[in-house]
Amino acid sequence: MAQQTNGRYVVGSLSCDDAITGFWGETLDDGRYLPRRFDSENEANAAIREMADKTLEAYHRGNMASPSSVDDFTVADASSPIIATMLEETFPDLVQDAPSPTENHPTP
Numbered sequence: 001m002a003q004q005t006n007g008r009y010v011v012g013s014l015s016c017d018d019a020i021t022g023f024w025g026e027t028l029d030d031g032r033y034l035p036r037r038f039d040s041e042n043e044a045n046a047a048i049r050e051m052a053d054k055t056l057e058a059y060h061r062g063n064m065a066s067p068s069s070v071d072d073f074t075v076a077d078a079s080s081p082i083i084a085t086m087l088e089e090t091f092p093d094l095v096q097d098a099p100s101p102t103e104n105h106p107t108p
Contacts, residue, residue, distance in 0.1 A: 007037030009044045010087065012076045020076065020083075023090055032093040037078065044075040 012020035038044035059067035
């Protein structure tokens with residue numbers, strides 16, 4: 001399990017036509033399942049490269065039918081309205097974790 005960071009970037013899985021089909025997630029210590037966040041694009045790209053290297057090793061050992069490639073993933077800015085909406089749809093715990101409208105703007 002992991003501690004959630006407030007990083008701005010997330011990793012998306014790509015389809016063969018380069019559409020984002022999902023995001024990397026992680027289960028936190030408190031049991032919530034949230035998107036895995038990175039503080040920089042470089043950090044996210046390094047995680048993609050590491051994962052691709054590990055799947056290639058597993059492929060060579062005969063543990064995978066085909067390895068993942070860095071081209072199978074993309075780094076996305078979680079503050080983008082489109083990405084934020086996709087994250088909310090993919091991670092229901094993310095929506096529950098967000099402040100309610102009255103918390104952001106108390107009524108007089």
